Amino acid sequence: MAQVLVTGSNRGIGLEWVRQYAAEGNRVFATCRHPREAIELRALAERFEKVSLHRLDVTRTDEINAVAVELLSEPIDILVNNAGIYLEKYRDVGLNRLNYEDWVTTFRVNTLGPVRVTEAFADHVARSKERKVVITSTHMASIADIAVPGAYYYRSTKAALNAVMEGITHELKNMDIALLLLHPGHVLTRMGGTGTSLMPDKSVEGMRILVDQFTMKDTGRFFRYDGVEMPW
Numbered sequence: 001m002a003q004v005l006v007t008g009s010n011r012g013i014g015l016e017w018v019r020q021y022a023a024e025g026n027r028v029f030a031t032c033r034h035p036r037e038a039i040e041l042r043a044l045a046e047r048f049e050k051v052s053l054h055r056l057d058v059t060r061t062d063e064i065n066a067v068a069v070e071l072l073s074e075p076i077d078i079l080v081n082n083a084g085i086y087l088e089k090y091r092d093v094g095l096n097r098l099n100y101e102d103w104v105t106t107f108r109v110n111t112l113g114p115v116r117v118t119e120a121f122a123d124h125v126a127r128s129k130e131r132k133v134v135i136t137s138t139h140m141a142s143i144a145d146i147a148v149p150g151a152y153y154y155r156s157t158k159a160a161l162n163a164v165m166e167g168i169t170h171e172l173k174n175m176d177i178a179l180l181l182l183h184p185g186h187v188l189t190r191m192g193g194t195g196t197s198l199m200p201d202k203s204v205e206g207m208r209i210l211v212d213q214f215t216m217k218d219t220g221r222f223f224r225y226d227g228v229e230m231p232w
């Protein structure tokens with residue numbers, strides 16, 4: 001059985017990572033910004049005794065460090081960096097319609113967040129058996145994918161995430177930790193999707209197969225949930 005930590009686990013794809021790993025009897029450290037309000041996550045923790053809830057906003061070093069200290073004696077086999085925001089979903093963005101504060105906020109969550117979390121938990125991962133870090137990227141991070149205007153905050157912060165994680169891959173290799181970048185697909189959550197999108201369970205089932213299969217020889221590669229390699 002593995003020990004897994006998930007960020008942004010109170011809803012959407014993050015909640016599904018917790019549900020699936022918990023259902024198989026794994027130990028899951030489910031982190032989110034507001035554990036008390038995380039109704040569905042709390043229900044999972046009541047059902048599965050190996051699920052625990054931890055307060056962790058990925059922009060807050062104090063909260064990240066508090067969880068890292070709380071879990072000091074726990075190895076983490078799989079660190080799932082899932083939390084993310086896509087503010088353009090709610091706001092029209094384009095030249096003369098840019099909100100630079102929103103852009104910086106997006107950068108703090110989507111780019112610096114996974115870096116802060118990976119930095120804080122790298123030693124926990126290094127002490128585990130599986131030693132895997134998952135980065136939740138998106139096809140929208142691929143510069144080759146840009147055919148229309150817009151989504152500048154989201155695209156640029158996820159492209160920056162890919163770039164920094166490619167670099168960090170080389171540091172993690174020295175700790176015998178493998179890092180996988182994943183695009184979950186177009187998934188029906190509050191952030192994404194339409195009626196024809198994937199449901200979170202199918203996306204996470206696919207991503208978990210990739211997580212199971214990938215080894216150090218694949219570190220730094222970028223795949224869609226169904227195993228198709230993504231362009232940079």
Ligand SMILES: NC(=O)c1ccc[n+]([C@@H]2O[C@H](COP(=O)([O-])OP(=O)(O)OC[C@H]3O[C@@H](n4cnc5c(N)ncnc54)[C@H](OP(=O)(O)O)[C@@H]3O)[C@@H](O)[C@H]2O)c1
Pocket residue numbers: 007008009010011012013014032033034056057058059082083084085109136137138139183184185186187188189190191192193
């Ligand atoms: N859905 C898609 O089609 C799709 C496609 C490609 C990539 N992705 C990526 O998949 C990941 C999950 O997305 P989703 O579709 O599940 O979105 P979602 O339903 O909007 O969930 C986003 C999660 O991130 C959390 N979060 C936001 N800011 C946070 C912060 N500062 N600290 C900690 N947690 C924070 C949210 O918590 P709160 O409830 O507290 O806000 C929520 O749990 C994201 O990284 C997203 O970019 C999604």
